[in-house]
Each structure stands twice: as C-alpha cells, then as structure tokens.
Amino acid sequence: MTERRREIVRMEIAHAAVRLFTANGVSGTTGDDIAHALGLSTRTLWRYFPTKESCVRPLLTEGLDLVAGHLRACPADTPLLEYLDQERFFDGDAPLVEDSVMDLIRMTRTEPGLMAVWLEVHHAAESVFADIIAARSGDPADGMSVRVQAAMLNAALRLAAEEQARHPSGSPGAPPGGVGALVRAALTTAVRGLPTFGHGPDA
Template identity: 35%
Template sequence: MTAARGRPSLTERRRQENRLEIAETAAALFSDQGYEATTVEDIASGAGISLRTFYRYCAAKEDALTPVMTSSVGVLVEELARRPVDEPLSSAVQASFTSSTAARQLADREQARRLVRVMGTVPAIRMRWLAAGREMQDQLVPVLAARKGAPEDSMEVRLLACALLDAISVAMEHWAWQDEPEDVAELTRRAVDYLRIDEL
C-alpha cells in the first residue's frame, strides 16, 4: 500500500516515531544525569530497544538528539505555512513558534533548559545542531519565499531563513542560561522583532 502524495508511508511514520522515542529518551537522560555519564546502553534501555536497534537509527550517542533538534522546527514550518499570507511575518513567526513548542518538551521548563545547555556546550552535539541548521533552513525557505513572493533561490530569502532560525536559537540559549528565566515566547518575540523582518 502506497502513501498518499506528500504523506509518509506507515513504515516511514513508524521509523519517525522510533527515532523520536530514542531522541526523547536521550534528551531526558542527558538532562537528568549529564551527557558524559549517559551511555548508549542507558538510552537503549530507557527506550525499550536493543543496542542493535539503537545503532540502526543512530550511528553514535551524539546523533540521538537530532530528531528533537529538528522536529520542533518542522512543526514551526508547518504552522507558519498555515498562517494567512497577509499577516505580518513577525506575528506569524511568533504565533507559529508558540504553537510548535507548547505541546512539546518546553512544557517541562527545567528539563528543557538543561537540554538546551547540553546542546550548546557539548561539542559533539553542537556540531550536529549546526549541521542540522542547514537542513532546517531548506525547510523554511519555500514557506518564506511564498510569503514574500520571491523565488526560493534568492539570496534574500535564504538570508531571512538563516536570520530567523539564528534569532530563535539565540533566544532559547539566552533563556536556558538565565538565573531567573523569562518567558521563552517573550524572549523569542523580542529576538524576532529585533530583526525588523516586516520592513524587509
């Protein structure tokens, strides 16, 4: 049985669910006991899978978080694509960010803050995050191009995608390291407003 056009097959959806389960288990362990103290065996056991299955999805421990890093951006892009095209881009991005994070790991604020700190300070994971950034930009470009009425291969659209993702990343990293954290959605709003994207 084939999948509907544009929709993943049942097999692929199961693969995505398995990857996310591994990632969420790894995220919780890294947050609770630290990256160095967490072994691949810990992650596999926590996810209820064998080591062989873990390595089928992840080449190494540092690869386990990639789905967590990218899934929220994927939801953000989907939410942004649904927003009215005449809505100011800054408002649309903020509404999409709020919708994309509300039901995910940011609901557990302290665990999420620890996770963001791990992503920013563990070199192996930070490298994966930077590499994933290009793929996430590629997801965002068509949506921004459609809103701006510009070709997808224009330099300006790619710059806008890069700037937006960097602004969100900086806001979340700032939030993760604050002694008395502000509301992450408010920090993100300020970061996006600072770009003045509605004037572009």
C-alpha cells in the same frame, strides 16, 4: 514498521538519551545504555541514529517544525507577528514546552557533540525557511535576499532558545513571560528584515 511507529520510536529514544545525558553526562553514556533503557538492542538503536548524540535530534527539531508550520499557514496579507499573536504562539512557554529540550540546549554549551547536532538542526531548518520565504515572495530560494532572510529568522529562533536555556523559568535573571516572550522579542527584531512577512503593529 509504519512511518508513524518509526517516529514514535525515534522520540522514545530521544527522551531516553536526554535523561541519561542529564544524569550521567554525554561521556558517561553509551549507545548500549540508551538501547538498554528502552529494551532495544544496540544494533537496532544504530538503525535509527548514527551516533549517541544524534539520538536527541527529534527533540531539537520539534520547535523548528512548529515554526515552519506557522510560516506556511501565515496568510499573504497578514504580518507574521500579527498572525502568531492570533494563534497565541507566544503565550507562556508554548513554542518550546519541554524541560528536556531546555536541558539539551543548555548542555550544548559544554558538549561539542550535542552542539554539532544543534547547529546541524538549525542549518537544515534554514533551508526550509528559505523555501517558505521564496514561495511567499516569488524570489528564488537560493537567492541572496531570501537566504539572508531565512538566516535572520533562524538565528532569532536559535538565540531565543539559547537565552531561555541560560535562564530557566523561575531562576534568577529569567525573563518575564518565559520562552514565548523571548521568541516574540527575537522575531520582532528579525521581521524588520523580512518584508515578505510584513511588520505588524508592534515591530
């Protein structure tokens, strides 16, 4: 099986898992249920993911992978917020468009197994962000300043997503502009401590 096909199957499993978790709860869903929904054997399912909760991991990494790609592409002489504005990154709900992602993040508040996956995803992303910042600044990725900058960036993205999950679009208390506006507000705060990405005009 090609790597591309494996990624497609992993995403199909993730979508099936979140549908079942939303409908039946995490405790009311088994690995057998997820496998059956896709016509897979349970043995095949466990080849892709070690636990039923970890089946949703691909959905939770999508937004972070998108941000990492933009960080890598940001020109050295362009402030991060300015570059993301140019790329229309903050328009509407662009950074995290799938309702299923918001459903998952909302469930992490009451489902310890999903919260563990959510935090693990962000822990892994923090190391990626540190590598990107280090390459840009010339400082070591394991240095304190780079690790703090990566942690701030990571926390800003996580808190923006969690805030959007608490107040879905169209619900009372939902912030205007959707998740894009929330991510922009969070990153505006974070880049004040990210000298390697500059401040931009509105920071």
